[in-house]
Amino acid sequence: MEKAIRKKSSHRKFKAFTKIWSIIYLIMLTFFEMIMVFTNYFPARYMLVGALLLGGVSFILFLLLFFNSFKFVVKLIALILSLVLFAAFALGSVYALKTDSFLDYVSRSKNDDAVEVTEKPFNVYISGMDTGGKITNEGRSDVNMIATVNPKTHTILLTSIPRDYQINLVDKDDATDKLTHTGLYGINTTISSVEDLMGIKINYYIKVNYSTLYQLVESIGGIYVVSDYEFTSYIDHYHFVKGENHMNGHEALAFARERQAFTDGDVQRTKDQQKVITAVIDKMTSSTTLLTRYNKILKAISDYLDMNFTPTEVKALVRMQLDENPKWKIEHSNITGFDSYQTTYSSGNQEVYVMEQDEASVNAAKDKIKKVMHPNEEKNSDKSSNEN
Known part of the structure; x- marks a missing residue:
């Protein structure tokens, strides 16, 4: 008799607890839904379907937990599911809140050259500084790459320009200098000078450095890169085979920086930098990597990244990727030139090595960018030529 009374008492306490818990659960559900709407990372149809499913399941759970007419076992199952x-x-x-905090930290609130990133093609300048640690405003730009993105055709063209390439400093009366030195005068000088060289509008920039690449590759568990040559790197003496190599952060950094092992020097280095970036994109866009290492990636690169994408634009790209799940086609282009020694704006009267511009190479790179940004114009032009 006493045992039955204790059992009945414990059931009453359990039912009282589930009633309180059902209210706490609803508060948490409301908070979660508000966060999802506020952060706005998911496509509208995902949000609607998710809200309907969660709302339906949560309504049933609330009924089972709040009202005492249901059996103990049923309420216990409902409690376990609600806890999960x-x-x-x-x-x-x-x-979601960590991601918002990350974007606010590394991006800009306003960009006058912004476009509708899910509707129109755009150019991103990737500037790799020759430093480690936190990103600074100034420093030589040793990696110089234009990423031309067409969100409609899901194509990305990576155009690399050698660090020593001859360039005119637009905001310094067109004085001649090496591209790498433009970084000493700030990212705006680099961008205006490259826009002048390529005849394009650069809408966004991303600044990275040695630490960014190392931290990013480490956070995603390494990358696989196909090397064109077998060589031992000058930095840290890592050995790479011709063909596929698995690289950790240190190895990827050494591979991307190497130029002394190659006859083509900086030209081959730009190709290898493209290979590393392509490998990182492929790894990060795989579903398992982002799901399992998402928090680690954000934490790893938060102090080593600067960009002028706004949080709104990043979220739009994320929503597009989730909604369409496209397989991006990544193409490569490399600008070349001629060896020369010249005086430059930064060197004064001293002659230094400069890669003199090759007009044919620059024009070929311009044409490739145009084809990615305006593929329909190319098709119409080809059609007109065939008709004539």
Whole structure:
């Protein structure tokens, strides 16, 4: 008799707890939904379907937990399921808020050259500084790459320009200098000078350095890169075979910086830098990497990245990727030139090595960018030629 009374008492306490818990659960669900709407990372149809499913399941769970007419076993199952969902809501809210905090930290609130990144093609200037540690405003730009992105054709063209390439400093009366030195005068000088060289508008920039690449590759568990040559790097003496190599952060950095092992020097280095970036993009866009290492990636690169994408534009790209899940086609282009020694703006009267411009190479790179940005114009031009 006493045992039955204790059992009945414990059931009453359990039912009282589930009633309180059902209210706490609803509060957490409401908070989670508000966070999802506020952060706005998911496509509208995903949000709608998710809200309907969670709302339906949560309504049933609330009824089972709040009202005492249901059996103990049923309420226990409902409690366990609500605990699992509660943990998922909490984790999802933390991830969304951390991502928002990350974007606010590394990006800009306004960009006068912004475009509708999911509707129109755009150019991103990738500037790799020759430093480690936190990103600074000035420093030589040793990696110089234009990423031309067409969100409609899902094509990315990476155009590399050698660090020693001859360039005119637009904001310094067109004085001649090496491209790498433009970074000493700030990213705006680099961008205006490259825009002048290529005859394009650069809408965005991303500044990275040695630490960015190392941290990023480490955070995603390494990358696979196909090397054109077998060589031992000058930096840290890593050995790479011709063909596929698995690289950790240190190895990827040494591979991307190497030029002394090659006859083509900086030209081959720019090709290898493209290979590393392509490998990182391929790894990061795989579903398992982002899902399992998302938090680690954000934490690893937050102090080593600067860009003028706004959080709104990044979120738009994320929503597009989730909604369409496109397979991006990555193409490569490399500008070349001629060896020469000249005086430059930064060297004064001293002659230094400069890669003199090759007009044919620059024009070929311009044509490739145009084809990616305006593929329909190329098709119409080809059609007109055939008709004539």
